[in-house]
Amino acid sequence: MKKSLWNLIKDRSGNFGVVTAILLPVCIGTASFGIDFANALQVKADLQGAADAAALSAASAMAKESELTEEEAKKKASDYLAAQFAAFIDPDEKDANTASDIAKKTQSEVVSTGTEATGKTYSVTVRSSFDVPTSGLASIFVPSIRVSVEASASSSTERHGAFSMYLVLDRSASMIEYTNTLKAACSGCWLTYVSKIEALKSASDALIDTIKDYDPDSRYTRLGAVSYNEVMQPPTPLDWNTDATLSYVNALTPFGFTNSGEAMQTAYKAVTDPMEDSYHKNKNGQDKPRKFIIFMTDGVNNILGADTKTKAACTAAKADGVEIFTVALMAPDAGKALLSACATDNDHYFDAQNAVDLVAAFQEIAAKASQKGTLMTN
Template identity: 25%
Template structure:
């Protein structure tokens, strides 16, 4: 026996056997913790979705909140608490079990807040070597919806000469067929008088892009009037790029007002910018940089939207997305004589969004004009970038592109509704 105890042969195998269980157990814990974190991430997404669903505009909780005369917890028919969690469970199979979900909705003033808490047990694999059969994960999400959110809309409407293009392919074809130089633009050339393409378009019954935008803006005022729940909930200001090319500037067509009927009447008079003669100022009338900078100074400090005194400020931008201005050094595309033709420079949009403003963008698709030599040389090379730049300018979820055959009025109304009915996660 004395010799056996002294014998050290095979000690590595013995030590390995003794350490195998804790080593595999430790590795298993690391793997199982990683799996638990994946599950928690998916459950957190489910909790966020549940919190938002509970305070969606037409949810039973928000409907009940509008009926309440005072503050307090909301009791409503309907249960959204498990829908998203059940989907998460289905995606993971038997990896975990949701043991508890609690949803509470409270109303305070004009705010409806949702609170979601969850707990789940995540099954383990190798961790069971250490007698750990499951891990517990938990989390919470909160959402906030203002039943009467007060919002000031600042509409920036592109009325520069490029918006004189025919509104549909048929309108474009009509202009091309009836102009000596096959021009698709109804240029408001004052020097041509009654013979201007602007007047020709009117005579031929051609609808231009600015005509459609003007009518859509008028219809938007009706949408806002129909949707407001309390007086002064929505106020509108309307701006264009100027009445005439000799005085391009941010032109206030409608000063900020809650009188939507007045705004509607004034918006109906929006027209294409006039030019004194063909080629005036090298056609540099679409200065997005200046317009974005100037309208930012008009909006003032951002508010929380909880009252008429602290309204949320939203920029509502409608354009075909192509700038044309004098930018000899900072143009994102090649220039000619300092003239810069480019998609919108999104740095200006980012500067506004950094101040808390939301930007809703309605992009009226810039039509390819293959019969136009100017288009082929200067715009066609970046045609594919225009839509993406306009989308990058918009705040998340607030971008619409409208082709010539679609309804600009319907798109503008839908975009407005998206702005005013979006609940948000608050924590």
């Protein structure tokens, strides 16, 4: 009996079967874990994509919808993530992870900085997790693998940059001349062309319409205007009421010679008056508004010393940070040379050959001055 027991212990036959029986479940479990782990990585990637989209959507909504509260933005992010991610969930996984469950596991944080005047920035952070069920023998030891993600996005509202703008406009006799732009046809009318002064009025109307679209409540922009022939006419001062400037321009009639010197000096002093900064500070909270001058002519100065005064005013204005846009309307070379010298740079100089060009130039100037836009980062 003892010998039989000893022989049994010493017998090595069948070891492979025993080892296999022991290791096979381990191997199967390991393989199962490997498959489940790969699946979890794919789910994590899908969840990360949904979280990125949710954060971006909430941040964008905060910037575009002024009445959207932070709590509403957080819910929007959670619901959006759940809806986006639901498409990636396998049928077997939906039982334990409904869209409602995903939304509940999603946490969002919203941080806003800035003011309405300077532009607000909304930073949204979204965190979420998802339980990926395991399979086979792996499920006995680890029923599920939790994957977690975090995504951030920021969005900035339109920045209403405050500015003061002064128009320096030529109303000399040559402004009665016609451009090569035909007027719109009308019943019983002869073909007629748009005069330079009519083109100037249309261009000023387009400029002010563009500014009104940017600042409909007249909180960030102040306009003024001065006209000149051989002398400067009484100006309309800088004011929040842009219609006053348009009325001033529409009342202009062509007459006399050309002398832009005093008008440019007046515009420079007006936009750099320290009170301009105070007006903006009290109205919109911005104490460093941008300053612009639009200097337009169709001819050349023919009064002694006018060019010298004009250039001196332009030089002083640019040294004080004033941006000068200049517009030549079918002007001769000498007039273009003065305007080019006065402009802040080449991008601030416009050479209009007809009424259409003049309107387009004034619209572009208004757009450059407004500089509104939305920034989105992720």
